[in-house]
Amino acid sequence: MLGTLALASLLGACATTSDAPVSEARIITPADALIIPPPGGPGIVTVASTTFPNAVRQDISLATNARTPGENKISIVRFTAKGGDGSDARLRDIPFTQVNLTEEALAAWPGTGMAVSPYYVQNAYGPFGYAIGKPATGDTCIYAWQRISPTLKPSGAVDRGTINIRLQLCRRGASEQSLLEIMYKLRLNAAVFPPNAAPAAIGRIGIPVRPIGAAGFSEVIPSAPAAAPQPRRTQTVVTTATTPVTVAPPPAGAPIVPSPTGTATGTGPVVPRPPSGNVTIPSPPSSGD
Template identity: 65%
Template sequence: MAALGMAAGLAACSSTAELPPQEARVTSPADALIMPPPGGPGIVSVVSIIYSNARHQDIYLETNARSTGENKISVTQFIGKGGDGSDSRLRDVPFTEVNLTEAALAAWPGSGMSVSPYFVQNNYGPFGYAIAKPANGDTCIYAWQRIEPTLKPSGAVDRGAISIRLQLCRRDTSEARLLEIMYQLRLNIAVFPPAGAPAIIGARMAPVRPVGQAGFVEVIPPAPAAPARPAAVRSAAVTPATPTASTVVPPPGAPIVPPPGGSTGASSGTAVPRPPSTSTPPSGSDVTVPSPPSGGN
């Protein structure tokens, strides 16, 4: 009987107390399970759902983007193991069983999401992300992270898994600044064991960013700048020369012909007399025509 009672006590210690389920309700931003960076984006509202084995929150964020979609952080904290979905217990689905590319495209439809091939991790461990740069000038991110559960020496769940998803678009921002939000998120949940993990790949409190020798490596490189067109060279306008009349210098002793209409001023040189009149001579006057000279026979 004593052994049976001890076994029952161990079973009770290894079990996790269930939560009273609650339907979706709006809660205070101060009760958010995860907080965005101090510099924003700010929290607009928090919608919380409580299952018997998990807490789920959608934390809606302010944005200036023009893309169609919800700007939010979705976080699920499992108290124990995931259920099978047949009752009030929420199912814990690993990311290996989720098509994250389809999830990213559904979050930002028509934006053309590209999944990052780089290994990255924040203070809570590795995470993945996809980036989009639609034509409207926005930069969009869809990021996902799963913090694996911790177990007690007995094998019981000490802390359940934590699932995080970030979907956010912002106008006139860089990919690096948008990704930095994943490094600045802070959980309002006890996550770490008493002893810190060493700073190695996959460890906590050891951020890894997509930075190479040339600096931050973007998933979608920026479009190359259009080549500058050479400035048009304007030629100076050429004003045509005004034609000048050529002056003909008469030879010495030549008579000077006055301009039409006569000139009242004094002129130098010899005046040219008018030609004799060709009008009909007056009647009664005889005109004598001289005979030709004789040839002398």
Template identity: 35%
Template sequence: MAALLGLSGAGCGESRLASDELVTASRATSVSPARALALLPPGSMPVIGVTQRNYDNAVSQIISLATRGRTPGENAIDIAFFTAADLPDSAAVAGNLLKLPGIEDHDVAREMEDRLPGVVMMPSAVFVQNKYGPFGYAFGRGIGGEACLYAWQRIADGDSIFRPKSGAVSVRIRVCDPTATEATLLRLAYDYSLNASLRRPGWNPIGEAPPPAPELGKAGAPIYPLPQASSPDAAAPQRIVRSRPSRAPRGEAEPAPDLPAIPDRPLEGYPTVPPPPRP
């Protein structure tokens, strides 16, 4: 009887599952929105979740944003911080390495087909730049005519063979909103901010902050404040409409101007011209 109790106790001990015995199929973990690598400007789409994945050469996140509308896909920011590790362009996600996303036209077109299926996106030919440098974007109309924007940016501080690599940041922004315009969606690409950094020697893809303007604080270089949006001077200029002179109706003839009267006698001080000879 004691032997049976011992076997029963041993069986109960083996049935208990330790916390480190669970092995998940994905290396992605959910983190707090406060630990997002990028932040949107105040008043924009709220963050509803952040999924993070760590690699040997990078840390990537999918920052999920509030999504409304009928266009397939999810509003999100895909961002990755890359170390200065040397990765050939042909390398893929082999082992625990992440490839730096391309910014060529065919690479971006493939991404938009995947994240905006069925939406015709028109890349902008206008040069645009935010506080981190130049970026590209495309705009289109989703289901029901809702505005869709896809923006891409690679941030790197001029790596070359003469200086050590300083790492890179890759950013992709995909948003669709039925009540937004191209200008309001483009504001997200202009005003987002990086919220973290890698604690690695030499990691500085953004570069040093630019020095202040040379005329700042100097005499003879006045700086005037920009007009505020609420001030009357900042209002849009109104078109001046000039009134046209009134015209008389077409049915009424305008009076002819008074002609000088023909004199009936020669004027004094002028020679007299004889009349032509009669035939």
């Protein structure tokens, strides 16, 4: 009888070794938060953590300057094992397809006119969804959700459990893009995915591997930028304009001097040319003594 009781106790102990020790909600330091907001905010005010047999849930309160009533926070549930069936203290892992996320968004920010985004988006951990509201207070509000599916070992056991994330935040005068950017910059404070295997081409014979990245060839010592081509010099040819000389016409009645071409111009009397040959000039008359 004693042996049977001892065996039952041993089996019971083995059955609960995978469960985490349960603890009530307690305030922990921001350094122990499962998820970290991006640099520049929103800042962490408090972190309330609750441990279940198969999961850890944290509500991370965020600082805000919004006027809209409601709680600004990030809620995260990280499962350490499979979800429960609701019959005990183990949390249930409910897929988003079975959750009315629109009602959740409206409940988080009532009276803000939350509208679910029709766009497909994803961050470093996979796809996520979000809704945006713009109340009359001048704030912009976001309610975002993301589920990171679990990974299993070859045996079928859970290697890394499901991670569920919900962000609800309002900011005064913020744009939709700035609020959505927070979802892209959130970082989990734990390893989520196994490291990728190295490419099979590395180390193989006959397959050259060159230092070429997305920006092209990667230089060890970057070359100096090429000098900009100098503009071609042009010579300026100075031309002197010839000013035409205007000869004033002779006055009326002046003798006309024939031009070298023999064409006379003017309106005065024409003086004939002297006859060709020698010209005899008569001597003056002698005077009487």
